[in-house]
Amino acid sequence: MSGAQNLAAAFRQLDDALTTAQFPLPLYGADRLRTLTVTLGQQLRDHLMPRADRLDAPLLAVVGGSTGAGKSTLVNSLLRAQVTRPGVLRPTTKSPVLVCHPDDEEWFRSDNVLPGLVRTDTQLHDSRALHIVTFPDLPPGLAVLDAPDIDSVDDANRTLARQLLLAADLWLFVTSAARYADAVPWDYLATAAERNTVVSVVINRCPPGAVDEVAGHLAQMLAERGLAAAKLFAIVERALPDDGLLPLGDVAGIRQWLVALASQTEARSQVAVQTLAGTVRSLDGELQELADGMRRQQEALSELHDDAARAHREAADAVDRATGDGTLLRGEILARWQDLVGTGEFMRSVEQRISALRDRISGWFTGDQRIEAVEVAISDGLAAVLRDAGERAAEGTAAAWSHTRWGRDILAAEPGLAVPSPGFEQAAEDAIRAWQSDVLRLVEEQGRGKRMRARFLALGTNAVGAALMIYAFSLTGGLIGAEVGIAAGASVLAQRLLEAVFGEDAVRRLAQQARAELSARVDGVLAAELSRFTDVLGALAVDDEAPARIEASRVALRSAARDAFDDLTKPVGMD
Structure with missing residues (x-):
């Protein structure tokens, strides 16, 4: 190529x-x-x-400038005909006008240039319509476009003015003696200087006695800002005749410059x-x-994701600690367990209790409604711990996100993120009940062996399962003070009961497996809560390959x- x-x-x-x-x-x-x-x-x-x-292809000369600078009057005066309507009201909302030779019409009516504008044969009050006028007296090879005001109070006009100037091969930039030092025109001219755009500056409405002074000052400003090569034309302020056109002599230099460009390939x-x-x-x-x-x-976005993941990971860790350090072995759960195993003998020698258990193991727990009370207490206690963790995860994530403006914006748009989801409480309860079913399944599978079948059947699945849950809650230890004796006694009794059924090695393995199952259930519930945050971030995600694609395009x-x-x-x- x-x-x-x-x-x-x-x-x-x-x-x-x-x-x-x-x-x-x-x-x-x-x-x-x-x-x-x-x-x-x-x-x-x-x-x-x-x-x-x-x-x-034909050149596109865009006539741009400030409000009231006389752009449309200049275009009409250059062509010696009323082809574009000067604005009277402000903001002037009218379709830009492109004037070209008939030979160039096909090029400008196609989507090759300014494809986002609708072509029209009439000047409309619509800034997104491009009014195309064919003019035989304009030399082929050059089109002149009358653009909206660069400082219009109308946002659409300003945006289109910038778009048209950036689409130009050359600028015919119009200002006035009263406004040539304004900031907005110079912002545009700085862009032209940066891009080495071919620019001609027309300073209009110069006081008759100050043309040289104003033009000289403007030329100095252009040179200081990297536009020393820009053509500069000054037009004296005067009352317009009835046809609304500037005298030919006032625009002759500009006409000659444009004609020379158009005529020379x-x-x-x-x-x-x-x-x-x-x-x-x-x-x-x-x-x-x-x-x-x-x-x-x-x-x-990655930092926001990390904040959310950290808060929910810490919530899962809090549940894990609370369900492994004996914290749950107090209050309602402990009371119901004591009711089940016998409060009067609870603090006596554990070994004596297990010995007595072996003597009367048959039917001890069978059909006892107190088992259900233990299960309910465990379910309620665990669900409360999980609910509290979910609330802290939502609050922690919201607190972390609120440290940045963009995080606050997301929270303002999604206020429900600062609290658990509406279905979280039910999901937590369902997860705990499912875990209890997991534990019962574990003990049933372990109790299928012939040697332990009699003991297992005598106690029943639910009683053994309750004991396994109690033991699992103290697997990592951690209680201090007066709670040690009570909780440890409850845990050891559960452990001895389980060992009497399954044997020592199997009991610890079952407890670890029960805790793993609980962690999985907790992680699943909290992961669903975390997904609320990651889904919001996913909708905002930037394509991972986007920066590399821009870099590759830059190199190419x-x-x-x-x-x-x-x-x-x-x-x-x-x-």
Whole structure:
């Protein structure tokens, strides 16, 4: 492929990559990056891709400037005809007007240039409609576009004005003697200087006695800001005749400059390549800025994800501690267990109790409603622990997220995240009941052996299961003070009862397995709660490959630029 074809291909690659550029979090500079992404995409489709595809296509000269600078009057005066309607009311909402030679009409009516604007044959009160006027007296090879005000109070007008100027091969920038030092025009002219855009500045409505002074000051300002090569034209302030056109002599210099550009193929090509090359040069830093901005988005989202995961992991750890250090072996659970095994003898020698148990093991627990009371107490106690952990996980995540503006924005949009989900309480209770069923299944499977079958059947699945739960709750130890004797006694009694049925080795294995099953159930419930946060973050997620795609497009564009431009016009700093 030729250099220009490689450049066009690089532009298309970049256009595809820009579709993945997202900045969902309100990080510093995110608004600018969102605007930059849209602007770059429009510029690629409006100007860069069509110009790279056809360097010999007609030039587009956009007439831009401030409100009341006289842009439409200047366009009409250059053409010596009323082709565009000057605005009277503010804000002026009207469709931009593109004037071209009939030979160039097909190019500008196609989607090659400004594809996002609807073509119309009438000037409308619609800034997204492009009014196309064919004008035989305008030389072929050059179109003039009357753009909206760059400082319009209407957002759509301002946005379109910028889009049109960035789609131009050259600017005819109009200001006035009263406003040429305003900040907004110079923001635009700084962009033109940065991109080496071909610019002509028209200072309109100069006081008759101050033309040289005003023009001289403006020329100095242009030179100081990197626009010394810009053409400068000054027009004296005067009352307009009935036809509303400036005298021909006032615009003769501008007409001659435009006609010379249109009539000379080499001059047109030089303008097109200069603006194209300058724009490509400016893209390098902007694309790096986009890639860096997306990485910051990914890092911020990852931090939010880590905060949520940490809070829910800590909640799971809290449940694990509470169900393994004996904390549960007090209160209602302990009371119901004592009722079951006999409170009067509870603090006596454990060995004596187990011996007595072996003598009368048959029917001891069979059909005892106190077993159900133990199971209910365990279920209620565990569910309360899990509910408390879920509440702390939600509150902890919300507290961590509230440390950043973007985290606060998410919480404001999703206030329900700061508390457990509506179904969490029921899910916690269901998980605990399911775990109790898991424990009963474990003891049933272990009790199928012939040697232990008699003991197991005598006690019953539920009684043995309750004992296993009690023992599992003290597996890691941790109680201190007066609770040690009570809880330890309850745990040891459960352990001895289980050992009498299954044997010592099997009991510890069963307890560890029961705790593992409980952890899995708890993790499942908390994972569902965590998913509320990760789902929100997932909807905001930045494509993992997006920064790399932008970087690859940047490298491809630099390479294509080296091939496409000669040494004179090759972008500085792109080697």
